[in-house]
Amino acid sequence: MRYILDTDVIIEYLRSNDEIVSQLNNMSGLNVSTVSLCELYFGAYNSGNPTRHTNGISNFLFNVKVLDLDQDSSVAFGIIKSKLIRKGKIIDDFDISIASIALTNNMTLITRNIKHYKNVENLRIKAM
DSSP: OOEEEOHHHHHHHHTTOHHHHHHHHTOOSEEEEHHHHHHHHHHHHTSSOHHHHHHHHHHHHTTSEEEOOOHHHHHHHHHHHHHHHHHTOOOOHHHHHHHHHHHHTTOEEEESOHHHHTTSTTOEEEEO
16 A cells, blocks of 8 residues: 655654654555645744754655655646535645645545545545
8 A cells, every 4th residue: 555644644753753653664655745845844944943853854755755746636636625615624725735646646645634634535544
């Protein structure tokens, strides 16, 4: 199985959350999106110790593949967002972007924020 990590899971990994670190270290096929990287680098540069946090991100990236928001996932973004708006269940654009990358790459999203993604049709979610 192939997985894409939500930003919240990566943050907990970088914070050395023992449960998250243990689970992720025992998994293969891990991916992250460039969207999550944007969020992570913003957090790092907005922190009191950007060097430590950016080094942590760089070290984390050795063990995962980075996926871009491409044309197919951009189309999926448009479909997902329009459906969520019609349902009155809108979520943040970054979350929609991550979900669209997961869907177009046939991946399961690993997240700690089930409520953010539960209304995205056909998205496979693994809670962590």
